[in-house]
Amino acid sequence: xxxxxxxxxxxxxxxxxxxxxxxxxxxxxxxxxxxxxxxxxxxxxxxxxxxxxxxxxxxxxxxxxxxxxxxxxxxxxxxxxxxxxxxxxxxxxxxxxxxxxxxxxxxxxxxxxxxxxxxxxxxxxxxxxxxxxxxxxxxxxxxxxxxxxxxxxxxxxxxxxxxxxxxxxxxxxxxxxxxxxxxxxxxxxxxxxxxxxxxxxxxxxxxxxxxxxxxxxxxxxxxxxxxxxxxxxxxxxxxxxxxxxxxxxxxxxxxxxxxxxxxxxxxxxxxxxxxxxxxxxxxxxxxxxxxxxxxxxxxxxxxxxxxxxxxxxxxxxxxxxxxxxxxxxxxxxxxxxxxxxxxxxxxxxxxxxxxxxxxxxxxxxxxxxxxxxxxxxxxxxxxxxxxxxxxxxxxxxxxxxxxxxxxxxxxxxxxxxxxxxxxxxxxxxxxxxxxxxxxxxxxxxxxxxxxxxxxxxxxxxxxxxxxxxxxxxxxxxxxxxxxxxxxxxxxxxx
Numbered sequence: 001x002x003x004x005x006x007x008x009x010x011x012x013x014x015x016x017x018x019x020x021x022x023x024x025x026x027x028x029x030x031x032x033x034x035x036x037x038x039x040x041x042x043x044x045x046x047x048x049x050x051x052x053x054x055x056x057x058x059x060x061x062x063x064x065x066x067x068x069x070x071x072x073x074x075x076x077x078x079x080x081x082x083x084x085x086x087x088x089x090x091x092x093x094x095x096x097x098x099x100x101x102x103x104x105x106x107x108x109x110x111x112x113x114x115x116x117x118x119x120x121x122x123x124x125x126x127x128x129x130x131x132x133x134x135x136x137x138x139x140x141x142x143x144x145x146x147x148x149x150x151x152x153x154x155x156x157x158x159x160x161x162x163x164x165x166x167x168x169x170x171x172x173x174x175x176x177x178x179x180x181x182x183x184x185x186x187x188x189x190x191x192x193x194x195x196x197x198x199x200x201x202x203x204x205x206x207x208x209x210x211x212x213x214x215x216x217x218x219x220x221x222x223x224x225x226x227x228x229x230x231x232x233x234x235x236x237x238x239x240x241x242x243x244x245x246x247x248x249x250x251x252x253x254x255x256x257x258x259x260x261x262x263x264x265x266x267x268x269x270x271x272x273x274x275x276x277x278x279x280x281x282x283x284x285x286x287x288x289x290x291x292x293x294x295x296x297x298x299x300x301x302x303x304x305x306x307x308x309x310x311x312x313x314x315x316x317x318x319x320x321x322x323x324x325x326x327x328x329x330x331x332x333x334x335x336x337x338x339x340x341x342x343x344x345x346x347x348x349x350x351x352x353x354x355x356x357x358x359x360x361x362x363x364x365x366x367x368x369x370x371x372x373x374x375x376x377x378x379x380x381x382x383x384x385x386x387x388x389x390x391x392x393x394x395x396x397x398x399x400x401x402x403x404x405x406x407x408x409x410x411x412x413x414x415x416x417x418x419x420x421x422x423x424x425x426x427x428x429x430x431x432x433x434x435x436x437x438x439x440x441x442x443x444x445x446x447x448x449x450x451x452x453x454x455x456x457x458x459x460x461x462x463x464x465x466x467x468x469x470x471x472x473x474x475x476x477x478x479x480x481x482x483x484x485x486x487x488x489x490x491x492x493x494x
Contacts, residue, residue: 003063003077006038006091009190010081012065017077021062026095026157028088035060038095040088043067049084065091089156089189099163100191103133103171106309107178107188107226109219110199110233112355113302114177116294117197119330120306121175124323128315133166135159136177137349138331138463142169153182156189163191180218188225195312196222197231197305201238202354212238220245226252229312231305234258255312257304259297265308267300274344274366275336281307288317291325294334296362298355332462334359337479338486342368342452345482349462351378351408353391356459360399369453373400374446375460376408376439377422385413389421396422397431400457405435406442408460409468439467440481447485458482 004019006026024036030052033039039056041049041064050068057064063077067084081087093100106121108114115137125132133142135154140147142165153176154162166174178196182188201216216238223230223246230246233239235258246254257265261282270279272295279300281290292303303324310320329335338345344366350359356375364371373396377389396403405422407415419435426433436442446456458478466473 001095003038003079006094007079008090008094010087010090012079012081012087015066015078015080016072017063017075019077019079021077023062023095026088026092027056027061028084028155028157030056030059033059033061035062037061038063038065038091040065040084040091041067041070042084042088083186085156085186086189089160089186092157092160093190096160096164098190098192099160099167100174100193102167103163103174105191105193106173106175106195106197107191107193107222108176108197108199108305109178109180109183109222110197111202111352112350112358113199113298113305115349116299116302116330116333117199117305118175118177120292120303120324120327121309123327124306124310124315124320125173127319127323127326130172131170133162133169133171133174134176135162135174142166142171145169153177153179153187156187159187159191178222180215183221184218188222191225193222193226194228195231195309196226196229197309198223198233198236198239198242199301199305200233200236200354202352216241224249224251229253229255229309231255231257231308231312233301233305234263235260235301253312255308257301257308259300259304263304265304265311267304270297270300272296272362272365277303279303283307283311283317285311285317288321290321293325293328294330295366296334296358298358298362299334332464334362335462335479337482340486343450344455345447345450345458345486346455347458347462347478347482349464350459351461353388353395356392357395357399359457359459360395363455363457364399367401367453367455369451370401370455371399372402372404372446372450372454372456374404374406374439374442374456374458376406376410377418378409378411378460385418386421389418390425393422393425393431394429396433397426397429401432403431403433404442404446405433406439407437407467407469408439411468412470439476443478443481444485447482447489 001023023038027033027037028040028042033056039061057074065079065087072078118136122132232243234256256263265283267279276293278291281288332349335347348359350356377392415437465477467476
C-alpha cells in the first residue's frame with residue numbers, strides 16, 4: 001500500500017518526501033520498525049515517540065508521521081498532523097482496508113456491566129449460529145480462539161489488526177468493550193459501529209477524566225459513531241441525559257431498557273436465587289420468560305441490555321431466551337468458586353464503590369450467617385485516589401459484617417498508605433476489619449475464619465491472574481488460592 005493510500009481521510013501536510021513510496025507495515029514503537037514501515041510518532045504519558053524517529057529511520061522506516069516541528073535530515077517522507085494518535089487510527093484502518101465496515105460492530109461502554117453484556121450477546125448469537133469475535137477486558141476472541149491483550153480496548157493499530165483477522169476468519173459480529181480511555185485517546189477512531197450500548201456511569205478513572213461530566217462526555221462519543229441503533233439504560237441518570245441528547249440529534253434509533261415500564265425493554269416478576277435470576281422481559285416484540293444463571297439486580301440490567309440489542313437486531317424472543325439461559329457464567333463476574341459445608345466463596349471484579357455495594361447487596365439475602373469481604377483499592381493518584389479509598393471503605397463498613405482489607409494492584413504506590421486511608425474510613429463508619437497487606441494471606445485468613453452459613457466475597461480482581469506490585473506483574477490466581485486453601489483446611493479437619 002502507498003503512503004498516500006494510508007493517509008486517505010486524514011488532514012495532513014507533507015513536510016518533505018514522496019507519498020508514493022510503498023508501506024509494508026505500520027508501527028508506533030521504534031522497536032517494531034523494519035524495512036518499509038510507516039512510523040507514527042506518538043507523545044505518550046511517559047515516552048515521546050518523537051525522540052525515537054532517528055532510531056525508526058535507522059531500522060528502515062520509509063516515512064514518519066509527526067505532530068511536532070521536528071527536523072529530519074535523512075532522505076525520508078515526513079508528514080505533519082495535528083494529532084498523532086488520530087493519525088495512527090486513520091492509517092491503521094486504511095492499511096487493513098477498514099475492516100470494521102465488513103463486520104456488524106457492537107460497541108459497549110459504561111462503568112460496570114460491559115463484559116457480562118458482551119458474553120450474554122455472544123450466547124444469543126451462538127444460538128442463532130452466528131460467528132462472533134470479542135474485544136474486551138477478559139481478552140480477545142475470534143470464534144473459539146483466544147488472544148491476550150493488555151488493555152480493555154487495544155491501541156488503534158492493534159485493534160485494526162484484530163478486526164482484520166476477524167474479517168479473514170469470516171466472523172459475522174464483533175462485540176467490543178469500548179473504554180473511556182479508548183474514546184478519549186482515539187483508539188476507536190475510524191471504526192464504524194452499527195450499535196452502541198450504554199450501561200451506567202459511576203465514579204471511576206477520574207485520574208484521567210478529572211470529573212464525572214468529563215467522564216460522561218468521553219463515553220458519549222461512542223453514540224455519535226453508530227449507524228443503526230443506540231441501546232441506553234434509562235434508569236441511569238447519565239443514561240437519561242444521553243437519551244435526550246440523542247433524540248435531539250436524531251441520528252440513529254434509540255432503544256431504552258430498565259426496570260420501569262417507561263423503557264422500551266423492561267423487567268417484571270423478578271425472582272432472585274443464589275445461582276440464578278428469573279424475570280419476565282417486556283419488549284416491543286412481546287413478553288418472554290428469562291432465566292440468567294447469575295444472581296443480582298445488576299445482571300437483570302445486563303440481561304435487559306442484551307435483550308434490547310437482540311430485539312433491535314430482530315432476533316426472535318425464543319432465540320434470545322435460549323441464549324441467555326445457556327450462559328453458565330462469566331469468568332470473575334460473580335463467580336462461585338467454592339460451595340460446600342454450607343460455606344460459599346464468590347469472586348467478583350467489583351472495584352468501584354457502586355460495584356462493590358451492588359455485589360454485597362446481592363449476596364446479603366443468601367448469607368445465613370455472616371457476609372465477609374476481602375477487598376483492596378487499586379492505586380490512583382492524589383485527591384481522587386484518596387476520595388476513592390474513603391468511598392470504598394464506607395461501602396465495606398455499611399454492607400459487610402467483617403472485612404479483610406488488603407492490596408489490589410498497588411503498583412508504585414505505598415500499599416500501607418492505601419490501607420491506612422481505607423481503614424480510617426471503615427473505622428469512621430463503625431465497620432469491623434483486619435488489615436493484611438499481602439493479598440494471599442488476607443484471602444487465606446478469611447477462609448480460615450469462615451463458619452457454617454458464611455458467604456465470602458473476594459472483590460476487585462475478578463478474572464485477573466496477576467498483582468501489579470511496583471512495575472512487576474506477579475502471578476496471582478484467586479480461584480486457585482481459594483481451592484488450595486479449602487482443600488488444606490478440609491484435609492486438616494478444620
